[in-house]
Amino acid sequence: MSSETGIDSSRSGAKEREIYDVAIVGGGVVGCAIARRFVLEGAKVILLEKGVDILSGASKANSAILHTGFDAPAGSLELQCVQAGYKEYLEIFRNFNLPILKTSAYVVAWTEEQLARLPDIEKHAHQNNVTNVHLIDREALLKSEPHLSNTALGAVAVPGEYVIDPWSSPLGYLTQAVLNGAAVRFGYDVAGGQFDGDTWQLKSSTQESIHTKFIINCAGLYGDYLDQSLLGKSEFLIKPRKGQFIVYDKSASALLNAIILPVPTERTKGIVLTRTIFGNLLLGPTAEEQDDRSNTSVTQNELENLKIAAENMVPDLKNMPVTATYAGLRPASECKEYRVFEYQEKNWITAGAIRSTGLTSSLGLASHIFAQYSKMTKPHTPPENIKTPKMPNLAEHAPRDWTQPGYGEIVCHCEMVTKREIDNALSSVIPAHDLSGLKRRTRATMGSCQAFYCSARLAELTKNRLSHDLSIARNGDDNE
Amino acid sequence: MTMSDNHLQVDVAIIGAGPAGLAAATELRKRGIKSIIILERESEAGGIPRHCGHPPFGMREFYRVLTGPKYAARLVEQATNAGAKILTRHSVTCILPHGELEVATPNGMINIAAKRVLIATGVREKPRSARLVTGTRPQGITTTGALQSMIYLKGLIPFKRPVIVGTELVSFSAIMTAFKGGIKPVAMIEKNNRITARHPCELIASFKHVPIYFNTELETIVGTSKVEGVNVTHNGESRMIDCDGVIFTGNFTPEVSLARLSHLKIDPASGGLEIDQFARCSDPAYFAAGNILRPVETAGWSYREGRTVGALIADDLENNLPTNEPEIFCKCEAPIKLVVPQRIIPGQSGGFNKLQLRVTRAVKGKMIIEDDHGIIWQKNMSVIPERRILIPLSSLDLKEGTKILKFYFKE
Ligand SMILES: Cc1cc2nc3c(=O)[nH]c(=O)nc-3n(C[C@H](O)[C@H](O)[C@H](O)COP(=O)(O)OP(=O)(O)OC[C@H]3O[C@@H](n4cnc5c(N)ncnc54)[C@H](O)[C@@H]3O)c2cc1C
Ligand SMILES: Cc1cc2nc3c(=O)[nH]c(=O)nc-3n(C[C@H](O)[C@H](O)[C@H](O)COP(=O)(O)OP(=O)(O)OC[C@H]3O[C@@H](n4cnc5c(N)ncnc54)[C@H](O)[C@@H]3O)c2cc1C
Numbered sequence: 001m002s003s004e005t006g007i008d009s010s011r012s013g014a015k016e017r018e019i020y021d022v023a024i025v026g027g028g029v030v031g032c033a034i035a036r037r038f039v040l041e042g043a044k045v046i047l048l049e050k051g052v053d054i055l056s057g058a059s060k061a062n063s064a065i066l067h068t069g070f071d072a073p074a075g076s077l078e079l080q081c082v083q084a085g086y087k088e089y090l091e092i093f094r095n096f097n098l099p100i101l102k103t104s105a106y107v108v109a110w111t112e113e114q115l116a117r118l119p120d121i122e123k124h125a126h127q128n129n130v131t132n133v134h135l136i137d138r139e140a141l142l143k144s145e146p147h148l149s150n151t152a153l154g155a156v157a158v159p160g161e162y163v164i165d166p167w168s169s170p171l172g173y174l175t176q177a178v179l180n181g182a183a184v185r186f187g188y189d190v191a192g193g194q195f196d197g198d199t200w201q202l203k204s205s206t207q208e209s210i211h212t213k214f215i216i217n218c219a220g221l222y223g224d225y226l227d228q229s230l231l232g233k234s235e236f237l238i239k240p241r242k243g244q245f246i247v248y249d250k251s252a253s254a255l256l257n258a259i260i261l262p263v264p265t266e267r268t269k270g271i272v273l274t275r276t277i278f279g280n281l282l283l284g285p286t287a288e289e290q291d292d293r294s295n296t297s298v299t300q301n302e303l304e305n306l307k308i309a310a311e312n313m314v315p316d317l318k319n320m321p322v323t324a325t326y327a328g329l330r331p332a333s334e335c336k337e338y339r340v341f342e343y344q345e346k347n348w349i350t351a352g353a354i355r356s357t358g359l360t361s362s363l364g365l366a367s368h369i370f371a372q373y374s375k376m377t378k379p380h381t382p383p384e385n386i387k388t389p390k391m392p393n394l395a396e397h398a399p400r401d402w403t404q405p406g407y408g409e410i411v412c413h414c415e416m417v418t419k420r421e422i423d424n425a426l427s428s429v430i431p432a433h434d435l436s437g438l439k440r441r442t443r444a445t446m447g448s449c450q451a452f453y454c455s456a457r458l459a460e461l462t463k464n465r466l467s468h469d470l471s472i473a474r475n476g477d478d479n480e
Numbered sequence: 481m482t483m484s485d486n487h488l489q490v491d492v493a494i495i496g497a498g499p500a501g502l503a504a505a506t507e508l509r510k511r512g513i514k515s516i517i518i519l520e521r522e523s524e525a526g527g528i529p530r531h532c533g534h535p536p537f538g539m540r541e542f543y544r545v546l547t548g549p550k551y552a553a554r555l556v557e558q559a560t561n562a563g564a565k566i567l568t569r570h571s572v573t574c575i576l577p578h579g580e581l582e583v584a585t586p587n588g589m590i591n592i593a594a595k596r597v598l599i600a601t602g603v604r605e606k607p608r609s610a611r612l613v614t615g616t617r618p619q620g621i622t623t624t625g626a627l628q629s630m631i632y633l634k635g636l637i638p639f640k641r642p643v644i645v646g647t648e649l650v651s652f653s654a655i656m657t658a659f660k661g662g663i664k665p666v667a668m669i670e671k672n673n674r675i676t677a678r679h680p681c682e683l684i685a686s687f688k689h690v691p692i693y694f695n696t697e698l699e700t701i702v703g704t705s706k707v708e709g710v711n712v713t714h715n716g717e718s719r720m721i722d723c724d725g726v727i728f729t730g731n732f733t734p735e736v737s738l739a740r741l742s743h744l745k746i747d748p749a750s751g752g753l754e755i756d757q758f759a760r761c762s763d764p765a766y767f768a769a770g771n772i773l774r775p776v777e778t779a780g781w782s783y784r785e786g787r788t789v790g791a792l793i794a795d796d797l798e799n800n801l802p803t804n805e806p807e808i809f810c811k812c813e814a815p816i817k818l819v820v821p822q823r824i825i826p827g828q829s830g831g832f833n834k835l836q837l838r839v840t841r842a843v844k845g846k847m848i849i850e851d852d853h854g855i856i857w858q859k860n861m862s863v864i865p866e867r868r869i870l871i872p873l874s875s876l877d878l879k880e881g882t883k884i885l886k887f888y889f890k891e
Contacts, residue, residue, distance in 0.1 A: 247609075250737070250740070250741060251741055294704070296617075297614065297700070297701075298612075298613075298614060299614045300613065300614045301614075304612060319748040321610060321733070321751075322609060323609065323610070324609045325612060402571075402584050403584070405586065406587075408586055409586060410521060410571050410584065413521055413571060414737060416584065447737070448737045449604050449607065449735075450607035450608070451622070452604045452605060452625050453604070453625070453629075455622065455626040456531075456626065456629030456630040456633055456634045456636065457629075459638070460634045460636065463636075468619060468705060468706075471630060471636035471637055472637055472638065472640070473636075473637045474635050474636060474637065475636070475660075
């Protein structure tokens with residue numbers, strides 16, 4: 001499906017061939033952050049996304065934790081980018097009106113064996129320069145988390161782990177890029193391309209060619225495919241790892257203060273319980289290897305297992321209603337590290353396999369990639385007056401649109417989404433193109449009734465304004 | 481009613497203008513209570529019947545057969561004529577102790593201080609997510625209520641060939657609603673060996689040529705952007721049904737989202753607000769009526785309950801309700817699903833004169849009620865889910881000092 005957006009400058013102007021400095025393939029959080037960084041550094045950027053909206057891949061579903069990097073592999077690129085990303089987020093979030101929930105985290109030991117590993121976790125964190133990480137005993141843990149099961153044995157406290165808005169942040173990054181000159185093309189599936197030693201000519205199956213001097217592969221779950229099809233080789237293999245989640249009712253968020261992390265295993269960070277920025281309690285993710293790169297189905301078995309695990313940790317969750325279930329795919333590869341490759345002779349950088357920390361690391365990774373790029377190209381002149389968007393606040397703990405007069409009506413009652421917010425989301429710099437995009441921009445239908453009360457009104461308000469209408473016809477229309 | 485800036489003081493604030501809230505307002509006005517407001521978050525009052533575009537509603541209230549929307553309009557008219565004030569697009573966002581409410585309105589936030597508050601926010605169907613159903617999350621998955629609003633209120637059609645999950649009364653409404661929109665359901669699936677609704681509802685399905693598959697469970701929803709089919713299991717065997725939508729019907733749950741975030745107690749068994757036989761919540765400034773109390777009763781029942789509770793609130797304002805002590809707590813054991821009210825003040829007349837019970841599965845045997853000393857009531861019965869069981873309070877010999885009444889079944 002191909003779609004034009006109002007922000008696409010290349011279509012409106014003269015027919016003259018436009019040559020971009022950089023084409024970024026993929027509008028996940030990584031692509032969005034990289035687009036922003038390159039625009040701030042003065043590059044002429046186009047972002048190409050095959051979906052109808054940004055965040056169509058791995059980035060649409062994650063735990064939304066802003067990581068400190070306390071447990072990242074020492075000396076890794078991942079650690080470097082997570083810590084740089086963390087730092088930059090803290091520097092910029094206020095200017096973007098983005099939220100942060102300063103929860104802190106506990107890595108909780110539930111067995112003697114896990115308890116014995118806590119000192120190593122603390123030591124590793126200190127080595128990673130996260131110096132405020134410290135051990136706490138069972139009493140202190142239960143005192144600050146009174147709803148936690150008293151079978152907990154002890155914990156490592158990680159005061160710097162926070163929760164952010166997983167959707168408004170990347171949207172904010174790309175909006176800033178667009179406000180300062182970037183072009184974005186949706187429905188653009190990069191299917192082929194030719195490099196003449198100086199310029200790439202990119203092809204999609206449905207739209208005209210794009211000309212660019214440099215390419216950054218941020219294709220997430222398809223990163224290896226893109227390298228394969230345009231460079232003829234890929235040095236890594238994506239091995240998708242599914243993570244299923246359960247979102248509990250808002251009342252459950254009162255059961256915890258901090259993020260509850262498990263003692264990690266080799267393979268995964270494990271099952272987490274955390275408040276969300278939207279005021280719910282999130283449980284997950286599972287870690288399930290699969291070949292399919294798009295199937296994010298949930299399974300009753302795994303969800304029930306998750307619930308049991310959670311109720312063991314927080315017994316009061318037993319009577320809590322489930323609001324939503326979903327799953328995301330981590331773009332993992334055959335090894336643990338990020339897979340960043342530079343191909344100078346091809347004017348190409350691949351930011352591959354940004355598996356389970358990309359929301360945090362994206363800003364740091366963007367600077368890293370720009371530094372690598374600068375070594376290969378002529379310098380750009382950064383723009384003078386940089387515009388920064390103010391993102392609509394979706395966080396539960398800060399005043400939302402419905403507290404301000406003139407909102408028209410509440411459309412989604414569970415999440416208190418106003419008609420004004422819906423209208424804005426459909427006409428913003430990067431507008432919503434489908435229901436998922438609208439949800440991510442407003443929270444509509446994400447609440448406990450899951451659209452029981454509002455789907456009719458929402459279908460009416462969005463009629464002919466989304467790529468797939470929520471209704472297929474009007475009653476009485478003559479359809480087959 | 482006095483209003484200053486954004487602060488409103490009233491005798492009674494009613495949250496929700498459905499049958500229960502409207503009936504209570506009518507009753508309160510008849511009893512001479514002057515300042516009553518109904519706070520309704522939708523742009524129109526009337527509650528769920530507004531979008532049940534079919535009969536039969538109103539037989540006992542208005543002695544005629546009405547469609548849902550006509551019935552809703554009659555209730556609104558009745559309450560308005562009685563002098564109740566309905567404020568639409570007023571969403572209660574916070575319930576505080578002693579009758580303090582925070583309300584969002586398109587003109588800004590207001591605070592309301594009410595001597596008494598009635599919570600009448602109704603019931604809704606459990607969505608797919610809360611049922612932990614396996615599969616993808618494409619467009620085309622809905623509930624009866626959402627489908628009714630689409631078709632009856634907006635004339636919009638979300639799919640053409642859906643599968644209907646469940647066979648409660650409302651599931652047959654889903655068939656009627658679908659046909660109204662030119663939608664042809666391909667099947668109804670039911671995990672038990674009989675329909676949950678009363679005979680002869682199944683005739684609606686056969687009349688409309690919608691097959692009912694018994695002993696069949698929904699296994700997986702398939703489809704990327706739109707529903708492409710569902711896998712079902714029948715006696716352990718799996719098969720695919722080709723369809724473009726799924727309607728989850730019934731499996732009702734009281735709409736307590738707001739109350740859950742407050743100081744009021746929720747009964748995990750009913751999923752609704754916990755009350756005593758005078759409909760008082762754990763904070764006696766708050767009352768509850770209608771389907772917020774339990775899944776699920778008819779509109780007519782909710783209406784009558786609203787009238788009853790309206791009268792109780794009037795009694796309370798006139799200081800004619802007993803204090804809420806000592807109390808006996810009702811506790812039920814599976815397969816008994818719920819008991820309402822959950823608290824009984826012994827030795828009192830007035831208020832709800834019957835206990836309402838439900839079971840989770842079909843059972844046959846003896847229903848038993850036991851107090852701290854032994855059995856006080858028993859009766860042989862054969863019941864199935866979603867049927868009301870009523871036990872007159874007067875038939876129970878409640879002794880002073882009893883703390884707990886235990887409800888169980890001997891099969
Ligand atoms: C279960 C789970 C939990 C997580 N929890 C956290 C967390 O708490 N904190 C944290 O920091 N991180 C977390 N992450 C990690 C984070 O979500 C990922 O690292 C991040 O989303 C990866 O982003 P990306 O941009 O690399 O990939 P993607 O989001 O997949 O973006 C790639 C984009 O490229 C597009 N594309 C692909 N091929 C083409 C093509 N040929 N042409 C055009 N477009 C193309 C895709 O449509 C997609 O939109 C979690 C991830 C998962 C799955
Ligand atoms: C889908 C469905 C179909 C049904 N079909 C039938 C049928 O065919 N026949 C039948 O007899 N019964 C039917 N019922 C059962 C019953 O009629 C309804 O549940 C009935 O409307 C109950 O009345 P009520 O007043 O308790 O709640 P409702 O009618 O649900 O009214 C509750 C009102 O409270 C409002 N509200 C909720 N929260 C807030 C808030 N925070 N602030 C302000 N206002 C709020 C809502 O907008 C709503 O208007 C059906 C129920 C459902 C859910």
